[in-house]
Amino acid sequence: MSFRAYFYITLYVIVVLILLISFKFTKNEFPIQERSRFTGYLTWHGKLHHFDQESYDTSLWFLIITNGLSSVYAFIWASKKDLPKKVITYIYQENGSRTTAYFFNMLIAYYITFTFISGVALYLLDTGKLFSAFAILHNAFELAMMLLLLQGGKITSNYFYAIMGCYIFLVNLLDIALPWPIDGTWFKAQGLCLDFGFYIVLTRIYKSTREYVEGLTSAQLPLVNEDEHLPFEDDSSISPTIIQHPQQLLLLIFSSAVHIFGNCFSTIFMTDSRSYIVLILSCCITFPINALYIYFDTHCTSVLQSKRILLPDTSVWKIVIIILWSLILSLATIRLSFVFS
Structure with a gap:
């Protein structure tokens, strides 16, 4: 690694340590846990301000319906294997190796499905230890998508399954063993880390792919793989959108x-019930859009000769920086919650 890499890693580690130390200066009084209305188990929140059961349930059922339908369509679109060649998206690594986006699209479909299951669990159980056993699968598929992209768009190592298994086991173990409010804080913090990490990874992929596409001209677009550019010879009814x-x-x-x-x-506003409705409604937007992405990816062609996604550099030090940035943003968000709640 270069001096610059060591410098940034050291700097970000210091920021992480400062954020962790800052939690020592927070108040030690925590709200009394409310009980789930159906199970009677203790939840991960106290009495919520501005709580309206009907509004909360309505938003939850909207989440369940939208994500349930989105998961069905996502699997229908993602599972198609007999696509016209020019519709298929290829994921390329810097070394030139490639694979189709089939596995990535399938993981997105699973991601939507387990968000739907988490919504049902949230309605029946409320947030808490039992809920986390279901919600962890939502987070796990976020991690799975990042690992898949790290391996070039397909599973090339058994480490994929080992990391996934260890992650699910460790998070659930700590949720079971840790007392309130550390258990809920831990679960929220690791979930935020994955959310921020996934956003950073997607942004890097878009940037590298856009720069690659913008650098192409008609004279500079040789097809390394001839089977990427074939006419629609099978079905005359297929008329893909560009x-x-x-x-x-x-x-x-x-x-x-x-x-x-x-x-x-x-x-940040964990004591206000309206903030939970905002979270639920954000999921009603997020996951149908993810399903829409699968539709575009499997039904649309490009003005270019082929649709190629170029993965950015995945050097170890860059992965470490992504992890540190995700951790910093997650801890900063948790820290703000002690200020506003």
Whole structure:
């Protein structure tokens, strides 16, 4: 690693330590936990201000319905394997290796589905230890998408399954073992880390792909793989819409930003029930947009000869910086919650 890499990593580690130390100066009084209306178990929140059960339930059912429908359509669109060649998106690494976006799209579909399941669990259980056993799967598929992209768009190592298994086990173990309010804070913090990390990863991918596409001219667009550029010979009824590649990636970036906004808002203003409604409604926007991305990716072609997503440099030090940035933003959000709640 270069001196610059060491400098930034050291700087960000210091910021993380400062944020962690700052929690020592927070108040030690925490609200009395409310109980779930259906199970009677203790929840991860106290008495909420401005709480309206009907409004809360309405927003939750809106989440369940929109995400349920989105998950169905996402699987229908993502599972198609007999797509015309020019519609298929290829994920490229810097070394030239490539794979289709099939596995990435399938993980997005699973991500939407487990968000739907988390919504049902939230309605029946309320936030708490039992709820986290379901909600962790929502976070796990966020991690899975980042790991998949890190491996070039497909699972190339058993470390993928090892990391996923360890993550799910560790988060659930700490949720079970830690007392209130550390358990809820831990679960929220790790979820925010993944949200911020996913946004950073998507932004880097969009930037690298856009720069690659903008650098191409008609004379500079040789097809390394000839099977990427074939006419629609099979079905004359297929008339794909043309998109401005890679602008469809902005859908994922926008949906990720909306999700982060809702998650941060509900964290910072955790004693106000309206902040939870904001989070729920943000999910009603985020995950249908993710399904829409799958539709565009599997039904649209590009003015270019092929749709290529170029993955950025994934050097170890850059991955470390992404992790540190995610941790800093997560801790800063949690720290703000002690100021406004």
